[in-house]
Amino acid sequence: MKTLEEFVALFAELFDDTDPSEITATTVFHDLDEWSSLIGLSIIAMAVEEFGVVLMGDDVKNSVTVEDLYNRIISKA
Amino acid sequence: MAFLEFKNVRIAGVSAGVPKNVASNLHPLDDDGVSSEYAPEAFVETTGVLERRISDKLTTSDLCYAAAEKLVDDLGWKKDEIEALVFVSQTADYILPATACILQDRLGLSKECYAEDVALGCSGWVYGLSNVASLLMSGTIKKALLLCGDAKKRAVGPRDPLFGHAGTATAVEFAEGAEGFRFHFGTDGSRYDAIITPDGGSRNQVSADSFKLEEIEGKKMHRMQTRMKGMDVFAFGISTAPMSVKKLAEHYGFDYHDCDYFVFHQANMKMNNMIVKLLKLDTERVPSCMYNFGNTSSASIPLTIVTQLKGKFENKPTKFICCGFGVGLSWGTVAFETNNIVISDLVEVDQMEDRKWI
Numbered sequence: 001m002k003t004l005e006e007f008v009a010l011f012a013e014l015f016d017d018t019d020p021s022e023i024t025a026t027t028v029f030h031d032l033d034e035w036s037s038l039i040g041l042s043i044i045a046m047a048v049e050e051f052g053v054v055l056m057g058d059d060v061k062n063s064v065t066v067e068d069l070y071n072r073i074i075s076k077a
Numbered sequence: 078m079a080f081l082e083f084k085n086v087r088i089a090g091v092s093a094g095v096p097k098n099v100a101s102n103l104h105p106l107d108d109d110g111v112s113s114e115y116a117p118e119a120f121v122e123t124t125g126v127l128e129r130r131i132s133d134k135l136t137t138s139d140l141c142y143a144a145a146e147k148l149v150d151d152l153g154w155k156k157d158e159i160e161a162l163v164f165v166s167q168t169a170d171y172i173l174p175a176t177a178c179i180l181q182d183r184l185g186l187s188k189e190c191y192a193e194d195v196a197l198g199c200s201g202w203v204y205g206l207s208n209v210a211s212l213l214m215s216g217t218i219k220k221a222l223l224l225c226g227d228a229k230k231r232a233v234g235p236r237d238p239l240f241g242h243a244g245t246a247t248a249v250e251f252a253e254g255a256e257g258f259r260f261h262f263g264t265d266g267s268r269y270d271a272i273i274t275p276d277g278g279s280r281n282q283v284s285a286d287s288f289k290l291e292e293i294e295g296k297k298m299h300r301m302q303t304r305m306k307g308m309d310v311f312a313f314g315i316s317t318a319p320m321s322v323k324k325l326a327e328h329y330g331f332d333y334h335d336c337d338y339f340v341f342h343q344a345n346m347k348m349n350n351m352i353v354k355l356l357k358l359d360t361e362r363v364p365s366c367m368y369n370f371g372n373t374s375s376a377s378i379p380l381t382i383v384t385q386l387k388g389k390f391e392n393k394p395t396k397f398i399c400c401g402f403g404v405g406l407s408w409g410t411v412a413f414e415t416n417n418i419v420i421s422d423l424v425e426v427d428q429m430e431d432r433k434w435i
Contacts, residue, residue, distance in 0.1 A: 036112075036114040036115040036119070036295075037112075037114060037294055037295065037307055037308065038114075038115055038119060038120070038123040040307070040308045041123065041307065041308060041311045041347055041348075042347070044308055044311050044312050044315070045311075045315065045347065045351045048315055048316070048351065048355065049351070049354070049355075054312050054315075054316045055308075055312060056308070056309055056312055057306050057307070057308030057309040057312070060308055061308075
């Protein structure tokens with residue numbers, strides 16, 4: 001299973017115009033300028049590919065920080 | 078387990094009709110319901126839909142009619158030999174009667190004709206094919222038309238840039254000894270609201286409030302328009318389509334990698350790429366038409382065959398797996414082999430004949 005650090009790096013890769021240094025475990029990702037529901041789709045795709053976990057829309061919507069998202073994935077793995 | 082097999086039936090031909098008018102997603106018009114959340118370029122990059130065909134005049138049945146006329150002509154079928162017609166759409170001409178009844182007459186088919194509508198979307202071609210195959214397998218009805226698609230909506234409103242208009246025709250016939258079709262189907266009605274047009278049915282009757290614009294996932298739309306929980310549908314598609322393909326192959330004991338072509342419902346590029354990746358498919362065998370036509374609901378599988386495979390496979394034995402999945406939620410996968418099949422040129426419809434409809 002991937003660590004939180006590895007997850008944060010994978011998460012940062014989903015953004016084109018956001019500097020990876022801006023993204024940490026405590027980042028409130030919905031507040032990022034580049035955030036959109038299209039990136040939400042990328043998160044769901046990444047969770048399936050890297051963790052074999054199917055996240056629902058509410059899992060993404062109700063997560064506040066990047067770490068919340070990681071914890072949701074881990075709880076479903 | 079919802080598996081079905083029908084022997085002694087084959088696909089004789091496939092055709093598709095689309096409006097001539099092209100709408101670009103890089104240059105949206107005022108009445109395109111573009112999200113305020115992201116730029117047009119980001120939408121095109123993620124969904125893979127550069128442009129689509131739309132018309133504010135042509136109905137699904139107009140497009141299916143044009144496709145059917147072309148296909149019947151190309152096949153050299155006699156109209157009075159066609160004794161079944163199944164119309165699959167969520168944009169019927171009228172609330173009633175069934176559009177299939179209107180098409181029986183409009184196409185000049187005999188009154189000795191079985192005709193029905195099926196109200197399914199993205200899974201609809203696969204479901205419709207199973208209906209038609211089951212009608213034909215006993216051999217009393219010899220030829221049938223399966224007409225599938227979605228086009229002009231019931232109410233005017235901001236247009237969703239993901240969706241294009243198309244109407245298709247699939248000619249299916251009784252053929253003694255043919256291998257036929259193997260199907261897997263599934264349904265999850267607990268998520269009926271993942272893709273839904275809330276008003277206009279009998280649950281929520283149409284009223285003035287049905288046309289009030291609301292903000293749904295960054296887009297303005299009213300309750301006579303279709304709304305979608307994008308992330309949930311995405312999660313459904315990437316998990317269910319691969320599962321259904323695998324179940325079908327496992328149940329009937331074949332290796333799905335041996336197929337020549339995999340034609341998936343054209344949902345959006347991100348979803349389809351992920352399905353291809355999860356099934357570890359060779360992308361060259363997975364044709365796609367969403368770049369130019371968008372998501373065309375139940376038309377997307379036959380439209381992909383017509384626009385991407387014409388000239389490549391008609392006269393040699395060719396194995397297909399086709400999988401449709403979406404609104405319902407509903408899904409279906411079919412495996413079949415074609416040979417000596419007729420694929421018509423794409424029919425681009427400008428306007429229909431001047432005929433007075435009620």
